[in-house]
Amino acid sequence: MSAWFPPFAILRHLVAVYAPRTCASCDATIPENHVFCTGCVVTIERVPAHHNDADVYAPYVHGGAMALAVQRLKYEGRGDLGAPLGELLAAALLPAPATLAGEVDFVVPIPSTPARLAERGRNPAAQLARPIAERLGRPMIVDALLRAETTRQATRSGQERRRGMLGVFRASTTKVQNARILLVDDVVTTGATLAAATDALYTGGACSIHACALTRAI
Numbered sequence: 001m002s003a004w005f006p007p008f009a010i011l012r013h014l015v016a017v018y019a020p021r022t023c024a025s026c027d028a029t030i031p032e033n034h035v036f037c038t039g040c041v042v043t044i045e046r047v048p049a050h051h052n053d054a055d056v057y058a059p060y061v062h063g064g065a066m067a068l069a070v071q072r073l074k075y076e077g078r079g080d081l082g083a084p085l086g087e088l089l090a091a092a093l094l095p096a097p098a099t100l101a102g103e104v105d106f107v108v109p110i111p112s113t114p115a116r117l118a119e120r121g122r123n124p125a126a127q128l129a130r131p132i133a134e135r136l137g138r139p140m141i142v143d144a145l146l147r148a149e150t151t152r153q154a155t156r157s158g159q160e161r162r163r164g165m166l167g168v169f170r171a172s173t174t175k176v177q178n179a180r181i182l183l184v185d186d187v188v189t190t191g192a193t194l195a196a197a198t199d200a201l202y203t204g205g206a207c208s209i210h211a212c213a214l215t216r217a218i
């Protein structure tokens with residue numbers, strides 16, 4: 001290393017000065033290793049155990065500062081929030097990473113629609129999934145699952161959403177054959193999206209699927 005190169009500790013200090021950590025919801029300055037400020041964190045609720053069915057694990061209620069942070073990640077160009085929010089999901093999902101790592105070959109994010117991907121240039125679910133894959137020590141495979149274009153889901157009823165999701169996903173049989181997969185999404189509302197993706201992966205030959213999302217609308 002060159003003599004002029006500042007030691008790591010000084011670099012960290014400079015990074016902190018010029019890029020202060022800010023709250024994922026309101027942009028207040030927060031200490032390192034925090035995701036939300038003290039004012040926002042009190043609005044965040046864990047999903048009660050009885051709401052977490054066997055099919056999908058989602059640790060946080062889709063409300064308060066957490067919902068706002070997801071909104072910013074998905075619709076307001078805040079791709080930088082993907083990593084810290086993904087870390088929160090990973091921490092909730094993996095109190096014992098070795099256990100789940102033993103049951104998962106790779107991580108698959110729910111793909112964005114082609115139009116959304118073109119518009120954003122990124123997939124928020126993949127941004128959430130990356131820290132989980134890293135903690136598990138397993139790869140993330142973004143093209144194991146392909147998604148066709150569909151109409152917007154946000155205003156449709158549960159039944160319409162389930163009908164609308166039929167045939168939306170297609171799995172890459174070469175990638176998912178006999179695989180044990182952890183599927184990751186941002187928000188679970190009716191569960192229609194994750195159910196359709198799970199069906200497609202099983203049809204493609206996957207042998208087991210765990211599914212999770214950061215928040216659940218309850």
Ligand SMILES: [Zn+2]
Pocket residue numbers: 023024025026027028036037038039040041065
């Ligand atoms: Zn805040």
